Amino acid sequence: MRVLILAPVGRDAALLASTLDALxxxxxxxxxxxxxxxxxxxxAGAAIVADEAITVDQIRSLRDWLDGQPQWSDPPFIILTxxxxxxxxxxxxxxxxxxxxxFTLLERPVRPETxxxxxxxxxxxxxxxxxxxxRQEALLRANADLEQFAHSASHDLKEPIRSIGxxxxxxxxxxxxxxxxxxxxxxxxxRSSTKRMEELLGxxxxxxxxxxxxxxEQPDPINALSPLEAALDSLAGAIRESGAQITIDEMPxxxxxESHLAQVFQNLVGNAIKYRNESTPLSIxxxxxxxxxxxxxxxxxNGIGVPAEYRETIFGIFKRLHTKxxxxxxxxxxxxxxxxxxxxxxxxxxxxxxxxxxxxLFTIPA
Numbered sequence: 462m463r464v465l466i467l468a469p470v471g472r473d474a475a476l477l478a479s480t481l482d483a484l485x486x487x488x489x490x491x492x493x494x495x496x497x498x499x500x501x502x503x504x505a506g507a508a509i510v511a512d513e514a515i516t517v518d519q520i521r522s523l524r525d526w527l528d529g530q531p532q533w534s535d536p537p538f539i540i541l542t543x544x545x546x547x548x549x550x551x552x553x554x555x556x557x558x559x560x561x562x563x564f565t566l567l568e569r570p571v572r573p574e575t576x577x578x579x580x581x582x583x584x585x586x587x588x589x590x591x592x593x594x595x596r597q598e599a600l601l602r603a604n605a606d607l608e609q610f611a612h613s614a615s616h617d618l619k620e621p622i623r624s625i626g627x628x629x630x631x632x633x634x635x636x637x638x639x640x641x642x643x644x645x646x647x648x649x650x651x652r653s654s655t656k657r658m659e660e661l662l663g664x665x666x667x668x669x670x671x672x673x674x675x676x677x678e679q680p681d682p683i684n685a686l687s688p689l690e691a692a693l694d695s696l697a698g699a700i701r702e703s704g705a706q707i708t709i710d711e712m713p714x715x716x717x718x719e720s721h722l723a724q725v726f727q728n729l730v731g732n733a734i735k736y737r738n739e740s741t742p743l744s745i746x747x748x749x750x751x752x753x754x755x756x757x758x759x760x761x762x763n764g765i766g767v768p769a770e771y772r773e774t775i776f777g778i779f780k781r782l783h784t785k786x787x788x789x790x791x792x793x794x795x796x797x798x799x800x801x802x803x804x805x806x807x808x809x810x811x812x813x814x815x816x817x818x819x820x821x822l823f824t825i826p827a
């Protein structure tokens with residue numbers, strides 16, 4: 462949290478350092494802009510810079526350095542300027558300094574109490590930035606640990622659950638005739654619970670994979686029709702059984718991995734089939750529209766709809782609006798969609814009314 466001082470003309474640097482030293486604030490006087498930049502790279506709480514000590518080219522060098530800083534980092538600069546009425550030159554200079562981002566102009570002569578309040582304010586802001594970094598790092602570690610646990614636990618549990626399923630099948634095949642009605646019911650419960658657990662573990666693995674997508678993922682553009690067709694192929698049996706009529710508008714090119722977009726489409730279309738209105742032929746329409754920087758996709762159906770109070774919560778992990786006896790599934794499909802879309806800096810939401818169908822919308826960078 463030291464304060465760097467670049468004021469090579471006169472006694473400004475010594476006076477500033479003396480004022481801050483009296484406040485027990487660590488300081489370092491830099492002889493020129495090159496040393497300032499080198500010392501900034503080592504870490505600093507703020508920098509006090511005399512206007513005349515830095516050229517336009519050096520401001521550009523500082524700006525280039527700032528562009529390479531992590532998102533949380535925005536070092537504060539306090540610029541000492543000449544007093545007097547604004548001129549064309551002073552306005553032009555202020556415009557150049559704006560590229561430093563977090564800067565404050567102080568007119569000379571500057572009173573010690575003004576320096577003190579400006580520096581304390583800058584250091585408090587810088588400390589908050591470091592606190593944000595610490596929280597982000599702790600959150601990233603926690604998320605990484607949680608994702609690793611989910612991935613490992615899912616894989617470790619697959620084998621014993623698979624064994625339970627196999628032996629329940631063998632038990633039914635070889636000894637089913639010896640069981641009474643209650644025993645047959647127990648065996649059926651074991652088999653259905655095993656199947657549900659296998660589905661749940663599969664969704665947990667999909668969620669862990671979606672969580673591991675880098676935040677800065679920038680894949681080459683693909684046409685969205687290909688992953689959509691792959692999703693519909695995976696759902697072919699359910700589509701035939703439901704009699705769903707699916708219409709598709711022209712699909713655009715988007716920046717997302719094909720397997721990830723296919724997963725989103727498969728979950729959304731699968732939900733439309735699952736939560737259809739049994740009294741009305743199911744229709745699903747998939748379309749897209751262009752916004753400023755994104756393509757917005759729509760998966761619209763005429764199913765049972767979603768009550769207003771659940772439009773946000775349905776995207777949570779294991780969130781279900783209905784019992785598993787009425788509708789199968791783990792309750793993770795929409796959570797997986799949300800995790801994938803957000804990893805690509807998009808968002809997903811639903812527009813719906815009970816009994817009027819649902820329109821699930823999501824955005825992906827163009």
